[in-house]
Amino acid sequence: MDFSYSKSVDDKWRKIWEERKTYKFNEDSDKPKYYLLEMFSYPSASKLHMGHWWNYSLPDSFGRMKRMQGYNVFQPMGFDAFGLPAENYAIKTGIHPKDSTQKNIETMEEQLKQLGATYDWDYEIKTNEEEYYKWTQWVFLKLYEKGLAYRKDAPVNYCPHCQTVLANEQASGGECERCHTKVEHKHLTQWFFKITDYADKLLEGLKDLDWPERTKRIQTNWIGKNTGAKVVFNVEGHDEKIEVFTTRVDTLMGVTYVVLAPENELVDKITTADQKGEIEDYKQKVLHLSEIDRTSTVREKTGAFTGAYAIHPLTKKRVPVYISDYVLASYGTGAVMAVPAHDERDYAFAKKFGLEIKEVIKSPDGETTLPYTSSGVLVNSGEFDGLESGKAKLAIVEKLKQNGLGEMTTTYRLRDWLISRQRYWGAPIPVVYCEHCGIVPVPESQLPVKLPYNVDFKPTGKSPLYYCDEFVNTTCPKCGAKARRETDTLDTFVCSSWYYLRYLDPHNSKAPFDKAKVDKFMPVDKYVGGVEHAAMHLLYARFIYKALGDMGYVSGQEPFKSLIHQGTILGADGQKMSKSLGNTVSADEYVAKFGSDVFRTYLGFGFSYTEGGPWSDDGILAINKFFQKVAKVFENFYDLKSNENKQVDEELEVWLNKTIKNVTEDMENFQFNTSIARLMELTSAITKYQTRKDRNYEQEKHTVYSYAKLLAPLMPHYMEDVWEKLGHETSIFDEAWPKYDISKTVAKQVEIAVQVNGQIRARINIPADSSDEDMKKLALENQSVQNYTNGKQIKKVICIKNRLVNIVV
RNA sequence: GCUGGUGUGGCGAAAUGGCAGACGCACGGGACUCAAAAUCCCGCGAGGGCAACUUCAUGUGGGUUCGACUCCCACCACCAGCACCA
Numbered sequence: 021m022d023f024s025y026s027k028s029v030d031d032k033w034r035k036i037w038e039e040r041k042t043y044k045f046n047e048d049s050d051k052p053k054y055y056l057l058e059m060f061s062y063p064s065a066s067k068l069h070m071g072h073w074w075n076y077s078l079p080d081s082f083g084r085m086k087r088m089q090g091y092n093v094f095q096p097m098g099f100d101a102f103g104l105p106a107e108n109y110a111i112k113t114g115i116h117p118k119d120s121t122q123k124n125i126e127t128m129e130e131q132l133k134q135l136g137a138t139y140d141w142d143y144e145i146k147t148n149e150e151e152y153y154k155w156t157q158w159v160f161l162k163l164y165e166k167g168l169a170y171r172k173d174a175p176v177n178y179c180p181h182c183q184t185v186l187a188n189e190q191a192s193g194g195e196c197e198r199c200h201t202k203v204e205h206k207h208l209t210q211w212f213f214k215i216t217d218y219a220d221k222l223l224e225g226l227k228d229l230d231w232p233e234r235t236k237r238i239q240t241n242w243i244g245k246n247t248g249a250k251v252v253f254n255v256e257g258h259d260e261k262i263e264v265f266t267t268r269v270d271t272l273m274g275v276t277y278v279v280l281a282p283e284n285e286l287v288d289k290i291t292t293a294d295q296k297g298e299i300e301d302y303k304q305k306v307l308h309l310s311e312i313d314r315t316s317t318v319r320e321k322t323g324a325f326t327g328a329y330a331i332h333p334l335t336k337k338r339v340p341v342y343i344s345d346y347v348l349a350s351y352g353t354g355a356v357m358a359v360p361a362h363d364e365r366d367y368a369f370a371k372k373f374g375l376e377i378k379e380v381i382k383s384p385d386g387e388t389t390l391p392y393t394s395s396g397v398l399v400n401s402g403e404f405d406g407l408e409s410g411k412a413k414l415a416i417v418e419k420l421k422q423n424g425l426g427e428m429t430t431t432y433r434l435r436d437w438l439i440s441r442q443r444y445w446g447a448p449i450p451v452v453y454c455e456h457c458g459i460v461p462v463p464e465s466q467l468p469v470k471l472p473y474n475v476d477f478k479p480t481g482k483s484p485l486y487y488c489d490e491f492v493n494t495t496c497p498k499c500g501a502k503a504r505r506e507t508d509t510l511d512t513f514v515c516s517s518w519y520y521l522r523y524l525d526p527h528n529s530k531a532p533f534d535k536a537k538v539d540k541f542m543p544v545d546k547y548v549g550g551v552e553h554a555a556m557h558l559l560y561a562r563f564i565y566k567a568l569g570d571m572g573y574v575s576g577q578e579p580f581k582s583l584i585h586q587g588t589i590l591g592a593d594g595q596k597m598s599k600s601l602g603n604t605v606s607a608d609e610y611v612a613k614f615g616s617d618v619f620r621t622y623l624g625f626g627f628s629y630t631e632g633g634p635w636s637d638d639g640i641l642a643i644n645k646f647f648q649k650v651a652k653v654f655e656n657f658y659d660l661k662s663n664e665n666k667q668v669d670e671e672l673e674v675w676l677n678k679t680i681k682n683v684t685e686d687m688e689n690f691q692f693n694t695s696i697a698r699l700m701e702l703t704s705a706i707t708k709y710q711t712r713k714d715r716n717y718e719q720e721k722h723t724v725y726s727y728a729k730l731l732a733p734l735m736p737h738y739m740e741d742v743w744e745k746l747g748h749e750t751s752i753f754d755e756a757w758p759k760y761d762i763s764k765t766v767a768k769q770v771e772i773a774v775q776v777n778g779q780i781r782a783r784i785n786i787p788a789d790s791s792d793e794d795m796k797k798l799a800l801e802n803q804s805v806q807n808y809t810n811g812k813q814i815k816k817v818i819c820i821k822n823r824l825v826n827i828v829v
Numbered sequence: 830g831c832u833g834g835u836g837u838g839g840c841g842a843a844a845u846g847g848c849a850g851a852c853g854c855a856c857g858g859g860a861c862u863c864a865a866a867a868u869c870c871c872g873c874g875a876g877g878g879c880a881a882c883u884u885c886a887u888g889u890g891g892g893u894u895c896g897a898c899u900c901c902c903a904c905c906a907c908c909a910g911c912a913c914c915a
Contacts, residue, residue, distance in 0.1 A: 627842090
C-alpha cells in the first residue's frame with residue numbers, strides 16, 4: 021500500500037470534508053466549549069501571503085488537538101472588509117470598493133480552504149455587508165444613548181495623505197498608522213467614544229488576563245495612569261482660576277511662574293490688552309507647527325507672556341503667567357506650575373526668559389546641581405523645611421485642602437477615541453442633523469443607514485458621501501422636517517471591536533447577537549494575532565465589551581481570556597518581506613510544490629511561533645523528507661501480519677508515552693517546533709523497532725495508531741488519508757487524543773551523571789526511581805568516582821532522582 | 830531620555846536551578862551503485878592528547894549556590910514601543 025503524501029491528498033480531503041460537513045459546528049453540543057479565534061484579515065488583492073499562513077495554519081493545529089481532546093471548538097473566519105486600501109484603489113482605478121472587496125474575498129476564501137482549517141463557513145462574517153454594519157451602527161447608537169458617544173470641537177490628528185482624521189492610537193509617534201505620513205493638527209468637530217470613562221477598568225482588568233506581559237505593559241503605558249495633585253492658582257484681578265496638575269507637589273514652594281497651553285481657553289480671558297498682539301502671534305505660530313516639530317524634545321523652548329499674574333496658593337506671592345507649546349492642552353489640565361529648579365523643561369524655559377529659579381529640594385548627600393529632578397529634602401519651603409519629598413507631598417496637599425486650593429488627583433494619558441472618518445468605505449454614522457432638533461440619532465428601526473453605491477471618489481478632504489445628495493438629504497426622524505445626514509463614516513476599528521460576538525450568531529436579523537449564545541461561548545479562550553494591535557484593536561475591543569457589559573448585553577468582563585502574538589516570518593535576508601526589497605516568498609508556490617501539510621509542518625518546525633524568523637528553502641526540503649519517513653512507518657506496519665507475539669518492548673513503550681506527554685504539553689503552549697522534534701524522534705524509534713524479527717503486532721498497532729493521531733493536527737489532510745488507508749471509515753479528528761501512562765514515560769534503567777564537586781566524573785546506569793540512598797551507594801562504588809574521592813572526606817552528597825549525584829569533598 | 834525584549838555551534842534552534850547544544854540544516858567519512866541521485870550508517874562547539882581522557886565554552890564582568898544559559902547586581906550590543914505626559 022502506498023502511504024506517501026502528495027498535493028492530491030489535500031484536494032481529495034478538502035472535497036470530502038466539505039461533502040461530509042466534517043467541521044460543522046454544533047452550538048448545542050454538551051462538550052465543554054473552546055472559542056479559538058485568530059484576528060480576521062483585510063481582504064487584500066494579493067493571494068494569501070506568508071503572514072496569513074503563519075497566523076492561521078498553526079493555531080488551527082492547536083484547535084484540532086483541542087477538538088480531539090474532547091472540546092467543542094468554535095473557530096470562525098471572516099473579513100474585516102471596510103477600510104482605506106479599497107477606497108484608494110477605487111480612486112486610482114475607478115473600480116468600486118464593493119466590487120474589488122467582493123472579488124478579493126472570493127479569492128481569499130478559496131485560498132483559505134487550501135489551508136485545510138476547520139472553519140465552519142456558515143459562520144463567516146464580512147463587516148462591509150448590510151447585515152453586519154447594521155449592527156455596528158447599533159453599537160454606536162447604544163453608546164450614544166449611554167452618553168459614551170459624543171460630538172465635540174477639538175484639536176485632532178489629521179493625515180493629509182489619507183485625507184481623514186485619525187484616533188490618537190492611530191497617530192502615535194506623530195505618524196499615520198497606515199501610511200506613515202506626518203500627521204497635522206486641525207481643529208474640527210468630530211465624533212468620539214468616551215473610552216476615558218473606562219480607563220481604570222481597562223487597567224484593572226489587565227491583571228487577571230493570560231496575556232503576554234509585554235502587551236499588558238503597552239496597554240498600561242498607553243492608558244498612562246498617573247497620580248499627583250491638583251493645585252489651584254487664582255488669577256490677580258480676575259475671577260478665573262488656573263488649575264494645574266503636578267506629580268511633584270513637594271516642589272510647590274519653588275514655583276516661580278505658571279504656564280498655559282496655547283489652546284487653553286483661559287488664555288484669551290486673562291491676557292492683558294498690551295500683550296494681546298504678542299500672544300496672538302505666538303498662537304498662530306504654534307498652529308502652523310507640525311506635530312513632530314511641536315513635540316520635538318531638542319527644540320529650543322518658545323513662549324509668550326500673557327501680562328497676567330497668578331497668586332501662589334500658599335505664599336500668596338504673584339507669579340507671571342506664560343503660554344508655551346511645551347504644555348499640552350490635552351494632558352492633565354492644560355496648565356502647569358513651573359518649578360525651574362527641579363524640572364528640566366521649566367529650567368530651560370526660565371533660563372531663556374530670564375525667570376527666577378528657586379531651589380527647594382536638596383539631594384540627601386547635599387550635592388545638588390540644577391535642575392535637580394529627583395526627590396530629596398525640602399529647603400526654602402518655610403514650615404515644610406526638612407521634610408522628605410514623600411512626606412512633604414502629603415503635608416502640602418493637606419494644607420492646600422484646608423484652603424480649598426488643592427487635592428490629590430489622578431490623570432490619564434489615554435484620550436477619547438476619535439471614531440469619525442472623512443472616507444466613504446466604512447459604516448455610515450447613524451445620525452442626522454435637523455434644523456429644529458439638532459443632533460438626532462437614527463432610530464434602531466430605521467437601521468441600517470445604507471452606504472450608497474453611486475458616489476464620486478475624488479479625494480477632497482471631505483467624505484465622498486458629502487457630495488451624494490440622495491444620501492445627505494433626509495427628514496428628521498423626530499419632527500419630520502428637512503434634515504442632513506452625517507457624512508462621516510465609522511473608524512473600521514469600531515467594526516472589529518465587536519466581531520467576536522457576531523461570529524456566534526452571524527445571521528440574526530433581530531439583534532446583533534443572542535445573549536444566551538454569547539453567554540455560552542464567551543470569552544474567547546485563545547486569541548491569536550499580531551502585537552501591533554496592542555494599543556488599538558485590543559484596547560478598543562475590551563472597551564466595547566465592557567460598555568456592552570454595563571448595558572447588560574453581555575455578561576463577562578473581558579472578551580479575550582488568553583492571548584498569543586505570532587512572530588513574523590522574515591525574508592531569507594532577515595529583513596521584513598516587502599515587494600520593494602524583492603525578498604517576498606510566495607506561500608502558494610510552496611503549497612503547490614509540496615502540499616499544504618508539508619508547508620504547515622515546516623512553518624511549525626522551522627520557527628518559534630511567537631518569534632518567527634528568516635525563511636529558509638533548505639528547511640522545507642527537510643520536512644518533505646520527514647514526510648517520506650512517516651510514510652515508511654505506515655507502510656512497514658501495513659505489511660506486518662497479525663501475530664501472537666505478546667512480548668512488550670519496553671523501549672518502544674517508553675518512547676510512545678514520553679512523546680505523547682511532550683507533544684501534548686508543547687502543543688498546548690504553541691511550541692510546535694519542539695512538538696515536531698519529539699515526533700521525529702518517535703519516528704526513528706518506531707522505524708528502528710520495525711527492523712526487528714519479533715515485532716509485537718498489538719503493540720505496534722497501538723503505537724502506530726497513536727502516532728497517526730499525534731501527527732494529525734499538524735498534517736490534517738495526510739493523516740486523514742492514512743487513517744482511511746488503515747481501514748477506518750470515520751475521521752481521525754473524531755478520535756480521542758492519545759493518553760499516556762506517566763509510569764511508562766521513563767525507562768527501567770536510567771543513565772545518571774555523577775559529579776564530584778560539580779564536575780562530571782562518571783555516568784552510571786541505575787534502576788529508575790532509585791532512592792537517594794541507593795543512588796549514593798552506587799555512585800560511591802564507582803571506580804572512576806573513587807579516583808577523585810579517595811583519601812578525601814565526603815562532606816555532602818546531593819541526589820536528584822533519575823538525573824545526577826553530586827559528591828562534595 | 831524612559832520602558833520592555835533579545836544575545837547559546839557554520840546556520841534554524843533545545844534545555845521545571847541538575848549531564849549545554851535535543852531536533853533539524855549544512856559539512857566530513859563510510860555502505861549501496863559502473864556512476865550519479867535517492868537511501869542507510871558514523872562523526873560533527875573550540876583547544877590539547879596515539880589513547881582512556883582533559884581544559885575552555887551560553888554577549889562582558891562580578892555575586893548567590895554543592896551545582897547557573899536559567900536567579901541577583903553592573904555593563905555592552907542589537908531590536909521594539911513610548912517620548913516636552915508636568
